[in-house]
């Protein structure tokens with residue numbers, strides 16, 4: 001929609017409508033929204049003590065490692081996009097890396113077939129964790145409170161323990177058989193934990209205490225590093241002390257692009273999120289989505305067709321920018337997308353077989369977690385962190401108190417195989433020593449008229465990008481408040497498989513029938529939940545509205 005053309009009066013009307021639609025937590029100055037109330041509160045408390053958004057990032061990230069072991073971590077990695085109150089923007093890549101001993105065919109058998117579960121379960125699935133390096137890099141560059149002060153409430157939380165929620169009870173039960181399969185000895189999560197029980201984390205508290213005293217190097221070169229390497233090797237892994245010692249988080253330039261009067265700031269490679277989001281939004285921009293209506297047939301068609309084309313490019317071109325050349329400028333240019341959308345028609349679906357590029361269907365786990373922060377100074381942080389699968393590789397280091405990621409599965413285990421069009425793809429994301437695996441994480445910040453407007457992100461594997469997209473569109477095109485935008489049913493198309501994945505409730509039956517008539521295949525059974533978006537919207541009166549996803553235990557806390 002060409003909102004730049006709207007008259008000032010319409011602008012005012014838009015905002016007065018929006019006021020009625022506020023349904024989320026409202027605060028005056030600052031807010032943290034994350035997957036657990038305890039983590040949001042620790043982040044918010046750090047802000048209330050006078051810390052800034054970067055201090056709160058350290059606090060929230062590590063508090064999630066304690067309170068949300070499903071995805072929060074010190075055994076994984078993530079991405080963070082920031083916008084300072086001065087308008088300065090930047091991004092941090094604390095993604096895991098492949099170990100030095102990793103190689104292209106490490107998950108293939110002698111016949112060249114992928115060995116089942118080798119890249120997802122146990123020690124061979126683990127990439128070099130980046131989270132501790134990430135929080136220290138953030139703190140070193142922008143933090144204002146002493147690290148010990150930030151870690152104190154987190155260590156206390158780990159010692160005190162957390163009350164199990166119903167959703168947590170369900171999650172632990174669901175994955176318990178893997179814990180037994182992967183771990184040699186019993187682990188904390190083998191017990192039949194029930195809602196209302198308290199789980200304490202003394203081993204993680206001790207690890208965090210050592211990190212608080214000795215700093216970043218405790219994890220990468222100190223006693224913790226040595227104990228972690230011994231554990232990995234005892235479990236058949238290949239991570240060495242040299243791997244840990246060589247790990248560095250990297251500052252990156254975020255991907256930026258415009259959509260109507262918005263400026264979107266999102267994560268750059270090795271996350272595919274920013275580029276893919278730009279391609280989809282460029283494809284949608286010329287259409288009057290707001291006139292078609294929210295989740296109407298035409299709106300869903302336009303979004304689906306733009307997604308199909310963007311995802312077809314994704315696995316072909318994208319990988320670790322330190323290893324592969326990515327034509328970012330072209331991919332996110334409006335001209336490129338215009339050509340990609342040229343064959344789109346409202347009369348029928350474009351079959352994915354008619355859309356070239358891309359090669360290998362990416363099946364990504366959807367168990368990640370996101371948090372959004374705005375501080376009382378106007379600084380904003382959008383961070384997404386993961387151990388990839390639910391409880392990562394399921395390998396739990398009882399000695400140190402955390403799960404290890406299975407991020408190696410985000411590489412292409414078998415690149416170089418021509419797809420059905422004869423295209424050889426995913427070379428860009430093949431396994432190489434010290435390379436970062438491609439991610440879908442899309443921590444995003446939106447500016448409107450040059451001011452901070454929205455902070456948004458979500459877990460959801462390949463559906464991360466499209467969930468972030470729909471949340472932004474719900475606010476911008478369909479005039480919703482933050483919580484309302486987060487609550488809406490979501491759908492997703494990723495080129496292959498050629499289906500629209502939809503949450504099973506909330507879509508109009510007539511719209512679904514019409515889409516089927518037009519040749520779209522709908523899948524409402526495989527995704528009971530698409531994304532868990534945690535977001536913050538700056539209201540016209542200067543207050544903040546949180547959007548904490550009711551699909552999880554997510555909570556907004558602030559003041």
Ligand code: GLY
Pocket residue numbers: 364365368386387388389407410438439440441461462
């Ligand atoms: N592991 C999920 C992602 O990075 O996209």
